[in-house]
Amino acid sequence: xxxxxxxxxxxxxxxxxxxxxxxxxxxxxxxxxxxxxxxxxxxxxxxxxxxxxxxxxxxxxxxxxxxxxxxxxxxxxxxxxxxxxxxxxxxxxxxxxxxxxxxxxxxxxxxxxxxxxxxxxxxxxxxxxxxxxxxxxxxxxxxxxxxxxxxxxxxxxxxxxxxxxxxxxxxxxxxxxxxxxxxxxxxxxxxxxxxxxxxxxxxxxxxxxxxxxxxxxxxxxxxxxxxxxxxxxxxxxxxxxxxxxxxxxxxxxxxxxxxxxxxxxxxxxxxxxxxxxxxxxxxxxxxxxxxxxxxxxxxxxxxxxxxxxxxxxxxxxxxxxxxxxxxxxxxxxxxxxxxxxxxxxxxxxxxxxxxxxxxxxx
Numbered sequence: 001x002x003x004x005x006x007x008x009x010x011x012x013x014x015x016x017x018x019x020x021x022x023x024x025x026x027x028x029x030x031x032x033x034x035x036x037x038x039x040x041x042x043x044x045x046x047x048x049x050x051x052x053x054x055x056x057x058x059x060x061x062x063x064x065x066x067x068x069x070x071x072x073x074x075x076x077x078x079x080x081x082x083x084x085x086x087x088x089x090x091x092x093x094x095x096x097x098x099x100x101x102x103x104x105x106x107x108x109x110x111x112x113x114x115x116x117x118x119x120x121x122x123x124x125x126x127x128x129x130x131x132x133x134x135x136x137x138x139x140x141x142x143x144x145x146x147x148x149x150x151x152x153x154x155x156x157x158x159x160x161x162x163x164x165x166x167x168x169x170x171x172x173x174x175x176x177x178x179x180x181x182x183x184x185x186x187x188x189x190x191x192x193x194x195x196x197x198x199x200x201x202x203x204x205x206x207x208x209x210x211x212x213x214x215x216x217x218x219x220x221x222x223x224x225x226x227x228x229x230x231x232x233x234x235x236x237x238x239x240x241x242x243x244x245x246x247x248x249x250x251x252x253x254x255x256x257x258x259x260x261x262x263x264x265x266x267x268x269x270x271x272x273x274x275x276x277x278x279x280x281x282x283x284x285x286x287x288x289x290x291x292x293x294x295x296x297x298x299x300x301x302x303x304x305x306x307x308x309x310x311x312x313x314x315x316x317x318x319x320x321x322x323x324x325x326x327x328x329x330x331x332x333x334x335x336x337x338x339x340x341x342x343x344x345x346x347x348x349x350x351x352x353x354x355x356x357x358x359x360x361x362x
Contacts, residue, residue: 060200060204060205060362061331061333061359061360061361061362062131062132062199062205062207062327062331062360063128063129063130063131063357063358063359063360064130064131064132064133064134064209064255064257064321064357064358064360065124065128065130065132065133065134065257065321065339065355065356065357065358066133066134066135066136066211066257066258066259066319066320066321066355066356067133067134067135067136067319067351067353067354067355067356068135068136068137068213068258068259068319068351068352068353069117069135069136069137069138069147069351069353070106070107070137070350070351070352070353071097071106071107071137071139071163071164072109072117072137072138072139072143072144072146072147072351073106073109073139073143073163074139074142074143074146075108075109075110077139077143077163078097078106078108078109079108081095081096081097081163082097082099082105082106082108084096085097085098085099085105086098086099087099087100087101088100089190090162090190091162091189091190092160092161092162092186092189092190092191092192092193093160093161093162093189094161094162095161095162095163096162097163106163107349108349109349110349112348113348113349113350114146114147116341116342116345116348116350117146117147117350117351118146118147118148118149119342119345120147120339120341120342120354120355121133121147121148121149121152121169122149122150123339124339124355124357125150125151125152125171128337128339128357128359129359130171130357131170131171131174131199132168132169132170132171132174132176132197132199132209133148133168133169133170133355134166134168134195134209134211134257134258135166135167135168135169135211136164136166136192136211136213136258136259136353137163137164137165137213138157138164138165138166138167139163139164139165140157140165140167141154141155141157141167143163144157144167144169148169151171151172152169152170152171152172153169153170153171153172153174153176154167154168154169154170155167155168155170155176155178155197156168156176156178156179156195156196156197157195158181158192158193158194158195159181159193160192160193164192164213165192166192166193166194166195166211166212166213166258167195167211168195168197168209168211170197170199174199174200175199175200175201175203176197176198176199176200176201177197177198177201178196178197179196179197179198179208180196181193181194181195181196182194182195182196182210182212182239182243184239184242185212185214185236185239185240187232187235187236187239188232188235191214191215191232191236192212192213192214194210194211194212194240194243194258195210195211196208196209196210196211196243197209197211206252206253207252207253207254207255207327208247208252208253208254208255209254209255209256209257210240210243210254210255210256210257210258211257211258212240212256212257212258212259212260213258213259213261214233214236214258214259214260214261214262215229215232215233215236215261216229216261217229217230217233217261218230218232218233218261218262219261219262219263219318220262220263220266220267222270222280222281223237223279223280223281223282224278224280233261233262233282234278234279237272237279237282237285237286238276238277238279238285240256240282240286241276241279241285241286244256244286244294244296244324245290245291245294247324248291248292248293248294248324249291251326252326253323253324253326253327253330254323254324254326254327255321255322255323255324255327256286256296256321256322257320257321257322258319258320259318259319259353260282260318260319260320261318262282262318263316263317263318264282264283264298264300264317264318264320265300265301265316265317266316267281267282267283268281268283268284268298268301270284271284272284272285272288283296283298286322287322293324293325293326294324295324295325296322296323296324297322297323297325297328297334298320298321298322299320299321299322299323299334299336299356299358300317300320300321300336300356303317303336305317306338306340307340308338308340308341308350308351308352308353308354309340309341309343309345309346309350309354310343310346311346312352317356319353319356320356321356321358323358323360327360328360330362331360331361331362332361332362333359333360333361333362334358334359334360334361335358335359335361336356336357336358337356337357337358337359338354338355338356338357339354339355339357340354341354
């Protein structure tokens with residue numbers, strides 16, 4: 001056991017040192033490996049050693065999804081906050097629910113509703129083989145656990161008192177590292193920060209993801225209108241652009257995914273304008289080849305709109321996934337999917353969004 005613990009302590013060094021410890025464990029390594037695997041679930045070094053999940057190199061591919069879950073909360077916490085709701089939308093650091101006159105309040109869900117959502121989460125895992133789901137409007141890991149029940153890791157949720165948080169459900173066995181919140185996206189103390197994660201850190205498969213839930217209300221038209229949602233969204237665009245540009249300079253493969261609250265098909269047709277600090281549109285601000293290589297591909301481009309259920313009143317996507325040239329070049333087989341809800345669950349309190357999926361394969 002002392003030798004097993006020595007190998008575990010070697011995790012804090014480098015993978016070559018860890019390999020030598022494992023070699024010395026000899027016939028006792030089976031018990032040690034179980035302990036080490038549990039200890040190093042996020043480190044990714046086992047793949048470097050050729051132990052555990054087989055390494056597929058830089059061409060291993062990744063399948064991504066994004067899902068806005070419409071105020072997903074633990075029911076008891078929802079009821080507690082709803083009993084003393086506020087007439088205005090709470091600020092980021094307020095622990096409260098809104099009950100704004102004339103607006104639909106945040107939904108209260110039954111166990112049957114949660115079970116139906118869980119069926120979709122399981123389909124993401126089993127049928128679509130999704131590696132990471134960007135989540136929006138989820139009140140942290142405990143709320144997410146009601147839906148992502150088996151073989152998922154839940155983490156990197158933004159540190160916000162408000163119940164609408166951004167975070168990730170990551171397939172069990174995929175190593176990851178949380179990179180902290182992109183707090184600058186909360187431009188006024190009432191908008192939402194971004195969640196930033198790296199999958200397979202330190203390996204050839206490494207990919208960095210930024211999950212966003214941008215300001216709602218400015219779905220089309222230029223951002224320079226005298227309309228508060230457009231003004232806030234206009235402030236958020238340069239924050240995302242700075243993140244994109246930094247990843248390009250680093251040479252890191254990456255993706256942006258989430259609820260953009262914008263009809264990006266329309267937005268992408270028009271220039272962002274000459275002022276990077278005050279853009280007129282989103283897509284061309286982020287995909288301007290400045291610095292060289294800052295060119296993005298979009299999952300929903302050219303895709304027919306698929307509704308979430310028979311009652312879906314939308315006809316354009318606002319949930320999307322954008323990838324950079326590096327991730328695109330190593331994954332030429334790109335397959336788009338939309339996971340609609342089961343028709344048998346019509347009438348249940350699910351979400352006004354359903355998952356958008358992009359499978360990226362070599």
